[in-house]
Amino acid sequence: MRRIAIIGGGISGLAAAFTLEKARREGALLDYVLYESGPRLGGVLLSERIDGCVLEGGPDSFLTEKPWARDLCRELGLEDQLVPSNDARRKTYILKHGRLVEIPDGLLFMVPTKILPILGSPLFSAHTKLRMAQEWFLPPRKSSPDETVAAMVERHYGREMVECLADPLLSGLYGGEASQLGVHAVLPRLVEMEAKYGSLGKAMLAARKQASSQGPARPLFTTLKQGMQQMVDTVVSRLPGASLWLKTKVEAVERQDRVWAIASESGSERFDGVIVATPAPVAARLVRQISGPLGAELLDIRYTSSITVNFGYDQRVRASLPPGFGFLVPSSERRRILAATFVHNKFPHRAPDDRALVRCFISGSRNEGVLEHSDEEILSIARRELQETIGLGADPLFSRMYRWKSVMAQYGVNHLERLERIDRSLSQFSSLALAGNGYRGIGVPDCIRSGNEAAGKLLASLGLAAGKPAQPSLRV
Numbered sequence: 001m002r003r004i005a006i007i008g009g010g011i012s013g014l015a016a017a018f019t020l021e022k023a024r025r026e027g028a029l030l031d032y033v034l035y036e037s038g039p040r041l042g043g044v045l046l047s048e049r050i051d052g053c054v055l056e057g058g059p060d061s062f063l064t065e066k067p068w069a070r071d072l073c074r075e076l077g078l079e080d081q082l083v084p085s086n087d088a089r090r091k092t093y094i095l096k097h098g099r100l101v102e103i104p105d106g107l108l109f110m111v112p113t114k115i116l117p118i119l120g121s122p123l124f125s126a127h128t129k130l131r132m133a134q135e136w137f138l139p140p141r142k143s144s145p146d147e148t149v150a151a152m153v154e155r156h157y158g159r160e161m162v163e164c165l166a167d168p169l170l171s172g173l174y175g176g177e178a179s180q181l182g183v184h185a186v187l188p189r190l191v192e193m194e195a196k197y198g199s200l201g202k203a204m205l206a207a208r209k210q211a212s213s214q215g216p217a218r219p220l221f222t223t224l225k226q227g228m229q230q231m232v233d234t235v236v237s238r239l240p241g242a243s244l245w246l247k248t249k250v251e252a253v254e255r256q257d258r259v260w261a262i263a264s265e266s267g268s269e270r271f272d273g274v275i276v277a278t279p280a281p282v283a284a285r286l287v288r289q290i291s292g293p294l295g296a297e298l299l300d301i302r303y304t305s306s307i308t309v310n311f312g313y314d315q316r317v318r319a320s321l322p323p324g325f326g327f328l329v330p331s332s333e334r335r336r337i338l339a340a341t342f343v344h345n346k347f348p349h350r351a352p353d354d355r356a357l358v359r360c361f362i363s364g365s366r367n368e369g370v371l372e373h374s375d376e377e378i379l380s381i382a383r384r385e386l387q388e389t390i391g392l393g394a395d396p397l398f399s400r401m402y403r404w405k406s407v408m409a410q411y412g413v414n415h416l417e418r419l420e421r422i423d424r425s426l427s428q429f430s431s432l433a434l435a436g437n438g439y440r441g442i443g444v445p446d447c448i449r450s451g452n453e454a455a456g457k458l459l460a461s462l463g464l465a466a467g468k469p470a471q472p473s474l475r476v
Ligand SMILES: Cc1cc2nc3c(=O)[nH]c(=O)nc-3n(C[C@H](O)[C@H](O)[C@H](O)COP(=O)(O)OP(=O)(O)OC[C@H]3O[C@@H](n4cnc5c(N)ncnc54)[C@H](O)[C@@H]3O)c2cc1C
Pocket: 007, 008, 009, 010, 011, 012, 013, 035, 036, 037, 038, 042, 043, 044, 045, 057, 058, 059, 060, 061, 062, 063, 248, 249, 250, 251, 277, 278, 279, 282, 306, 307, 308, 404, 407, 408, 435, 436, 437, 438, 442, 443, 444, 445, 447
């Protein structure tokens, strides 16, 4: 019987546990323990129900285009619980000089693909509109050394596009700044498009044409009826309770002879394989005794903190709010809120018809000190800024705040080269794997894929392919 440890009970660690559990049920002779420092599983996936509304503390949905979260939900029998974003009402605003300005039709992410709506939009100056037209004639780029997302967008469309759109979009999605995030790791598709077409506009149109020939457009986001935690709860219900060690923080991972020794608050345990599924800086501390260079690379992956604040309102407020999914706030507006979602429009089933649900996103990327404020201060900052930006001064029926300390990985320039060095260090240890949002995607689907792959690596390296009895254990 082989023994595997998984460290971290977020969705990455849970996906790894689920893969191991499937192998175990199919006959692989293995046993595993999932260590989680906190009192609950799911990491930043956390949903609550208040006053008939489903509140999300962390992610509210996942990108439909990436298959791994959907696939997991299917395997869990949750297919009929999946709900698409209400794309018919998709409309997003940017706060500009204190007013909401609609992102014009034809802007795909930050790439213009339609002339007329953009020409008529007050979001951009005449100069930027001219740059958009000139962009169409850019030649394919032969070599593309990594650079920040801001640098790439500026080369194509100028500074205003970075400030007005790229930066707020990335802040809303990654809790980071366009001037810090590396384009190769964060937006690899744009890099490929630039290499092939030169113009991102031309490339996007070609991609859209190809997608429309493959059938009707899929919704941009997918979520679960009862909230994202429904996925967590269902995975957990399929795992043996004795394998889940809550409130057990791992302090160190060591190699002793040919086994792994895991030191935690509840003593030392020996395993044949280990999956570290914590944020990268925690992984760095855990593995630094095994490999100094690996620890150093992991420690250099930067993380930011974030806060979400949910406010519930009555029917009157609902009727007075703008249509659409919500708004994004560029840093030039000097606000603490980076984005606000009108949840009742984006996912109508999340709020009864007589309720409005507004979720504000605050990130430490612009000001890490914001996390030092008390709950009352943060609630009052969020309320004040909603009042000043969209005139929402009504008292909420309820409010709920969630703080997430150092949980959002920020892939800097040359992140992919760092991953190659990490992989080289890891290649010395066939029974050690990393999973989580610090490496190849921070979204929920990519985290699930990372957990699946980490478990697959250990099953293969320990000779635990399903149905195949393991060789005698190496445990001493
Ligand atoms: C506010 C917010 C909104 C987001 N929105 C979206 C979205 O809409 N769509 C999307 O796809 N993604 C979104 N993301 C990103 C995505 O949710 C995360 O990247 C992903 O869930 C991370 O999962 P994880 O398991 O890798 O890490 P985590 O969820 O951080 O889990 C790591 C776990 O490890 C545990 N741990 C840490 N140290 C130890 C230790 N020493 N011993 C034992 N356990 C330990 C922690 O307690 C935690 O439970 C969002 C993230 C946040 C914070």
